[in-house]
Amino acid sequence: MHKVVLFGATACANEKRLKRILKTRWQLMTVPDEGAIEQLEQNLSHADAIISLFWNRQMAKATSNLKLIQALGAGVDGYDKTALPPGCSLCNVYEHGVPVAEYVIGAMVALSVGFIFHDHQLREGYWDGTGRRDGQPHQELAGKTVGLIGYGSIGREVSKRARAFGMKVQAI
Template identity: 35%
Template sequence: MPDALESAEDISCYTSADIIVGVKYDSSLPALTKTKLFHVPGAGYDGLDFSLLPNTTIVCNCFGHEQAIIEYVMSALLLRHVPITDADERLRKGDWKYWAGGASGLRTELSSESIGIIGYGHIGKELANRAHAFGMDVSIANRSRVEASSHIKKSYALDDLSSMLKDVDIVVNTLPLSENTEGFIGQKSLKI
């Protein structure tokens, strides 16, 4: 289906579907009355207005995309610590500014940082594993208790988030966006 349902044929096909795979359902779309399953092909379902869906419609989402998300997070963290673009451009010109013994190329390393992960589901667990592999101290804030382990330094309850935030250098929120989590962490929490 096209993103914009303009033709009568598209609207009819959409409204008569038993199953819809999509990321958005709100008042801008035709009313659904027969849909049995609305499948969101990602973790977040914040694009759905549940109040508009028929009571008999089952909504499901999925996981399995945590690898791509974690690769993005770790890349972003590395880019914060390693001037990769500049280092690559210089290296191609024979300039070894960032060699291990050069005072002009000093930079920070991820292993000198601590990370606080809010939420310990599929994404949080994979992020904890990768952060630990980079030598980072890992703390978790979660609804249910998470035991400290060889790769988790400390665990906090979500209602004690302020304690974790005081103890970490980097914070990553992996909680799903919902009414309960929207605005859960912000300027006040981070004291920006």
């Protein structure tokens, strides 16, 4: 049976879901408190994998058979790659491209149109700030340029959606 450490509250919150969806047999060992280093080290000494928000040298010293460090998100900046045990892979989550891109475009529309301001105004019984009278008409995304820092899966998905709105895209 494989053993995986769920380290930190975020990882541990997924315990029931993991038990439900795992197709092979895994023993899930939870360490919700990121300050419980002794408990973590004890569990890591027997673990095949860890799911964590970060990785460092102190954690690496406690391993003997670790094969996988699973990040909880797309970014792996908080993982010391020089501290990876031999033969161990660091994997990130790759499913965020579409939902993050949709959120980004939604936020851009909300800000350019002023949804939050107008929602507040309408709930207070005012309709004046909509551009129908003396209010400022809202901005449009069409014709604007969006700058993307990074052009990985998230950046590419934002780019697709921005172009659908008639925006120009600059990415680095």
